[in-house]
Each structure stands twice: as structure tokens, then as C-alpha cells.
Amino acid sequence: MQPVGAVVPLRVDIAEKTFRSAQGVSIAALQDLSFEVRQGEFACLLGPSGCGKTTTLRILLGLDKDFSGSFQLPEGGSNRIAAVFQEPILLPWRTVEQNVRLALPKSLRAKNLDGLFDTLGLAGMRSLYPAELSLGLARRAALARAFATEPAVLFLDEPFASLDERTAERLRHLLLTVWSARPTTALMVTHNLREALMLSDRIIVLAQRPAHVLGMFDVRLPRQYRNPQVMSDLLRSFHQKFPGVA
């Protein structure tokens, strides 16, 4: 399995990000936040609620330019970025398939997507409108859209939140399947430690607001060996390294 495209790591170096609320109160969301995700690596951003994880992703996605500092996205290949948010954000007036194809560059619009739709269990739902999907299916469609673009880097913001545990677990496995077929540098926000341990090569642990990096937790073990026994060992050593987190 060759990591595709990216030869430059994802490098984040945000000195400061401050929000000014409507009442003029300023809220420091990020302070000296710096970390790196190596090429082809799946990293998780783990931190308490409200610490600034979404804010970080929005900056990296180019949606928020009002901050001081810098970052560098992986380059190579398509040079594209893809994102899956907590809300699937599919266009309700376009079918599942149209939603996926619209995200592709013009030259790839007609590309064969059968394999991707099959893997994600969406084969029979390509012509449905998002209103006809359950939340779990809509999330899968959002995953399909992200992977179809063959991005150089993939950002995920709690893509499995507010699903029942069984559905979430199935989706995690689906995510791993599509991701392993083409390992892309990925950064996923979560506050579910088990999820982070199951999916990632490295966990970036954030402190309370203003967010900065508390430390890194590398999970070197290949994912297929992460059985329940191993997971509880990983949990224990994580708690030893970061007492009081999650």
C-alpha cells in the first residue's frame, strides 16, 4: 500500500486565534497550537468540548482566515482537500450521486464510482435525495463524497457523533476500509477516546481552551491487531500518560 500523493506533511503552527463575541468580549480559542501529521498518517485531534477543535479545522480548511500563525497542507496528487462534518451537508435538492459527482473536478465527473458506493453500502441509494436517507446513510454519502475526490488531505469533524453505538461502529469500520484502500493524510476531530485509539496512528491531545497540544500518543500497532484486549491495554497506557484526560 503506497500512500498516494502527499510528500509534504500537514504542518500546523497557529500562534493565536481569538474570537470577539457580539458583546465585545474576546475569547482566546487557540494559543500556540502546533503539531504535524506525517504523510499518509491518520491522526486524531482529541480534546474537551469547546476547546477549539472545530476552530482549528475551520482554519485549516481555509474557512477562517482571521488568525495569526501559519500552516502547510500536504501537497501532491490532486492537491485537493476534503472534509466530513458532524452534519453531512449534502445538497438536499441533488441526489446522493449528484452530490458526490459535483464535488469532483470537471475532468473526473464521469469517473466510475461503483466500487466506492459498493464499499460504503450505498449502491442502491445513488438516486435518492438526502431527505430520504437516515443520518447514518447521509454520513456515508458525505464520506463517499470526500473519498471520491482523492484528496491530498482529509479532515473529519466528529463524523460519527449522535449515532447509536452500533451504527457508529459500522461506520468506523467502513471509514477504515475506504481509507486503507488509499491511505490519505487525515485529521479527525473527536472526543471519543476509544474511537481515536481504534482509528488513528497518532492522537494529538489538546488542553482546555485556549487549545494547545498537551502531548502526542502514538498507536504503532496495525489496526487489524487492535482487538478488545489490546484496546483496553491501550486505554490503560493512555490514562497513565494523560491522567485526567477523557
Added chain:
Amino acid sequence: MTAPDTGDRPPGAAADISSQSGVAAALTPVLTVAVSLLGLCLLWGLAANAWPSRAFPGPGRVWQVLLAEAANGDLFYHLGATLGRVAAAYVVAMVIGSVIGVLLGSHRSADRFFSPWLVLFLNIPALVVIVLAYIWFGLNEAAAIGAVAVNKIPNVVVTMREGARALDPNYAEMAAIYRFGLLDRIRHVLLPQLQPYLAAASRSGIALIWKIVLVVELLGRSNGVGFQIYLYFQLFDVAAILAYTLAFVAVMLVIELLLVQPIERHATRWRRRPA
């Protein structure tokens, strides 16, 4: 206006039964309308019989005039002229009004600056705009259509400004992340969100526009329904005036039924959910 369509179709075996009751359910309102209109004609006929006068012809007389005008081709010529002006003014007003409305709705400071202009234009009487347009630009087709459009544009701007304020930024951000081109953004992200507002502006727009078009024709054109009504006004021929008016109302209703409603159904098909 985001309520899901209630005309949902149960799948499978129930389809036959439900399509029959569906036809009946669709026919009932049509029948009601027909009976209601018939009642109005009857009342009109009775009143015309009770007070016979050249200035108050009955429905029979109006129908005769209508047939005569249709037979010699005048009716279709003038209906066509008016319809063409309505269509042109509608397109001009919707395009210009939507662009201005969306710009104002998405730029707060521009909105604050231009709001007083908008209020001013909303309150200028249609007649003034028409007269000024004819004085400044001459008695020509462009001035006529322009004057009608200018009367309608402020209404479109107000509606589309609301639409732009209601745009969901999530979709725009998604489009930015996946690098949608400008045309894709307009076609797949912007217009579908604005559709209910476009529909509202269109509805009120067509009703207003055709009434103003008649005035424009009366004041400075030599064809069209407005021109004919003015002509028959000078001849005091009420039957002909009513014949032209009813013919044009009928045309507008047919357009609403055969064009506007199907387009709207198509544009909102994604809201339908299987039962």
C-alpha cells in the same frame, strides 16, 4: 414553504386504489371552481337582464364579441403583443431584481446604504415611471418594457434580499472546500436555495406586470390589449372591453396552470418523501 408535499404516493399495491381516489381528489377542486365560475356568469346574466344597457352587456354579448375578434385575428394579435411585453418585462425585472437583491442581502453595508433608495423606488407610482420613460426615451418598445420592469424591480429586490439573508452558509463553505466553479455554485447551491423566493417574486410579479403593461400600452403603444381597451373606451364599447379583459385573464390563468405550477413542482421534487 419548506413543508413537505402532502401529495405523497404510497408504494406498491396500494397505488391503483389511491390513484383513483387521487383523481377524484384532484377533480373536486376543479369542479368547485367550474361551478363557482358558472354561478358568477349566471348572476352577471341576471343582473344584465334586470338593467339592460349598452354599458352593461350580458355574458352572451361579450362571448359574441370575443368570437368575432378571434375570428378576424385581432384578438390573437393583440394578446400576443401584450404577452410578449409581459414576458420581456418579467425576465428583465427578475434578472436585475434578483442580482441586486442577492447583492444587498449578502452585503450588510451596501444594504444599509441603498435601503432608502429602495423605499423611494417602491413608492413611486407606476404611472410616473411610465410617463417619464416615454418622455426620456421616446415612445418605443424598449421604453415601454423598461418602464414596466422598473416598476417591478424593487419588489423583486425586497423578496430576493430576504432570500439571500436566509442562505445557509454551510452550503457555501462546502462548495468552497470542494472547489465548485462559479456556474456550479450558482446553479446547484445558490438558485435551489433561492427557489421559494424566486417563486414568490414570480407569482406576485406576473400579476403586477400584466396590469402595468396594459397602462403602458394605453399611454404609448399602438397594439396590445391595453391599446384595444383604450380604443373601445373611446367608442364606449363595454362588451369589447370585457371580451379583451377576460381573454387576457384566461391566458394568464392558463400560463399559471400549465407553466408556473409544473415548473414549481419540478423544482421542489426533492422535498417529496415516499410514505
